[in-house]
Amino acid sequence: MPQSGNKPKIVILGAGLGGVIAAFEIREAVGHKADVSVVNRGETFHFVPSNPWVAVRWREREAIEVSLPPVMKKRGIEFIPVGAAKLDPAQNRLELEDGRAVAYDYLVIATGPELAFDEIPGLGPHGGHTQSVCHVDHAENAADAFDRLAANPGPVIVGAVQGASCFGPAYEFAMILDTELKKRKLRDRVPMTFVTSEPYVGHLGLDGVGDTKGLLESEFRERHIKWIVNAKVASVEPGMMHVEEMTEDGAAVKAKHDLPFSYSMLLPAFRGVAPLRGIDGLVNPRGFVVVDKHQRNPKYPNIFALGVCVAIPPVGKTAVPVGVPKTGFMIETMVTAIAANLKSLVEGGQPATEGSWNAICLADFGDGGVAFVAKPQIPPRNVNWSSSGKWVHMAKIGFEKYFLHKVRAGESVPFYEKLALDILGINKLRQTS
Numbered sequence: 001m002p003q004s005g006n007k008p009k010i011v012i013l014g015a016g017l018g019g020v021i022a023a024f025e026i027r028e029a030v031g032h033k034a035d036v037s038v039v040n041r042g043e044t045f046h047f048v049p050s051n052p053w054v055a056v057r058w059r060e061r062e063a064i065e066v067s068l069p070p071v072m073k074k075r076g077i078e079f080i081p082v083g084a085a086k087l088d089p090a091q092n093r094l095e096l097e098d099g100r101a102v103a104y105d106y107l108v109i110a111t112g113p114e115l116a117f118d119e120i121p122g123l124g125p126h127g128g129h130t131q132s133v134c135h136v137d138h139a140e141n142a143a144d145a146f147d148r149l150a151a152n153p154g155p156v157i158v159g160a161v162q163g164a165s166c167f168g169p170a171y172e173f174a175m176i177l178d179t180e181l182k183k184r185k186l187r188d189r190v191p192m193t194f195v196t197s198e199p200y201v202g203h204l205g206l207d208g209v210g211d212t213k214g215l216l217e218s219e220f221r222e223r224h225i226k227w228i229v230n231a232k233v234a235s236v237e238p239g240m241m242h243v244e245e246m247t248e249d250g251a252a253v254k255a256k257h258d259l260p261f262s263y264s265m266l267l268p269a270f271r272g273v274a275p276l277r278g279i280d281g282l283v284n285p286r287g288f289v290v291v292d293k294h295q296r297n298p299k300y301p302n303i304f305a306l307g308v309c310v311a312i313p314p315v316g317k318t319a320v321p322v323g324v325p326k327t328g329f330m331i332e333t334m335v336t337a338i339a340a341n342l343k344s345l346v347e348g349g350q351p352a353t354e355g356s357w358n359a360i361c362l363a364d365f366g367d368g369g370v371a372f373v374a375k376p377q378i379p380p381r382n383v384n385w386s387s388s389g390k391w392v393h394m395a396k397i398g399f400e401k402y403f404l405h406k407v408r409a410g411e412s413v414p415f416y417e418k419l420a421l422d423i424l425g426i427n428k429l430r431q432t433s
Contacts, residue, residue, distance in 0.1 A: 007033065007034050009035045009105050010034050010105065010108065011037045011038075011102055011108070012038045012039070012107075013040075014040060014111040014307075015079075016046075016110065016307070017047075017331060018110040018331040018334070018335060019110035020068070021331075021332060021407075022306060022335045024411060025339040026339045027075050030342060033346045035078070036077045037077065037078035037102065038072060038077055040079070040080070042081055042083075043067060044065050044067060045065065045068050046061070046135070048134070048136075049328065049399075050063075050064040050400055051138070051139040051169070054139035054140060055140075055142035056143065061139075064136065064400070065136075071408065075410045080102065084097070085275060086275050087107075087275050089279060089282055089303060105302060106303075106304070106345065108303075108305070109276070109309055110306050111272075114270065115134055116268050116269045119163070121236065122236030122237055123233065123236055130236055131265040132265065132267070134166075134267065134268070145263055150186060152262065153186050155193070155260055156261060156262065156263045157192075157193050157259055158170055158174040158177065158264070158266070159174075159195035159231070161197060161233045161266055161267065162197040162232045164197060164267050164268065164269050165205050165324055166205075166270070166308075166323075167196065169267060170267050172364055172365065174194050176364070178365075192223075192225045193226045194228070195233065195241070195243055197229075198318075200213055201217045202217065203322065204325065205323055205325045206324065206377065206379070209359075209373075209385070210372055210384050210386030211386055212370065212372060216370065219365065230247070230250075230319040232246060236266075239262070240261070241258075242256070242257075243257040244256055245257060248319055249319060271288075272284075272289065276309075281298070294351040294352070294353065295310075295341070304341070304342070306331055306335055306338060307331045315378060324377075324378070327359045327361050327377065328361075330357050330377050334355045340353035356376060357377050357378065359373070359376070360372075363392070364396040365393065367390065368390045369393050370387070371387055371388070372387075
């Protein structure tokens, strides 16, 4: 029975890239037939893809923030700016950090990940010796560290550690650093190395898309960026990173590298957030939410999940653990599927809609970039395309402005986005006939 009078209550946990758009799209899908609430730690939305720009002072954080309470109020969505402490799926209850509890009929988990800096000694901005662009707070710290690098140039290391599943921002940041250092006429004093757990440059956790291997290797050569693949970061000390390069089969250490650095940004591995970890049947051992083709958990069918918090198996065996990214558009396909399935449930039906998991990515390099389309994201694919050029940088700027406008306006998919996707033949939902 519904928890709130005659209307079922839908609660969305998390208000990041996926959670905010999910709130808007679910509100539109169910209309007045259900109550919709959002639970999130804090009142502010940050546009995470702009964090690499914040880290070199191309953006201030205020430019990529949106205050969510007025936007949610305008859309008739209850907004609770308190973090979750523990989920009790057997009781359909979410316990909050301030002691309150929120009951739900349907829960949509859109928390994003927890950043596992602690898994490698010395990693990360919290007591470690490396920077991050995973959160705007980290990006601001990285900007301060970049100022110190500019005042006293030295070696730079950028990359992604073992178990990481988000590689695009590492490539972006390496190229953006290169571009900004050239602008400051400091690049000749800053040797750069890219360290990654991927089996080859451009793998991206997807076994490549189009010719991302050739495109990104060419960019690295052009920009004089050395690289180490199949890499495990053993530990990080002040000014020194210890890296083990594994053989292609992962059976042995091929070489050990002691890499000095003045500045380093490494993306960490992800895991599920603490309020969900250890719930049998809901999450896998890493804490990611298990879902079926309708984005619904098999054990708790009134719980849906989307985005980085979802469990997706690797695309294949690699020498060093490599996760699968969940890109922005891939997340939006999950959102659209969940909204359609919740509409069906609220109206007395059953879930029948699947997300396409098509992926569109714009990787900005500051003076150019690489774009790719993967339909679907996980191989084998119907479309496997990549391209590069200065247009990608301008497209990324346009997308930033567009997405922030979409959040401020409380829109999920404006008509012109639907039209553009239709022209490109890119669908959010899987075609089943």
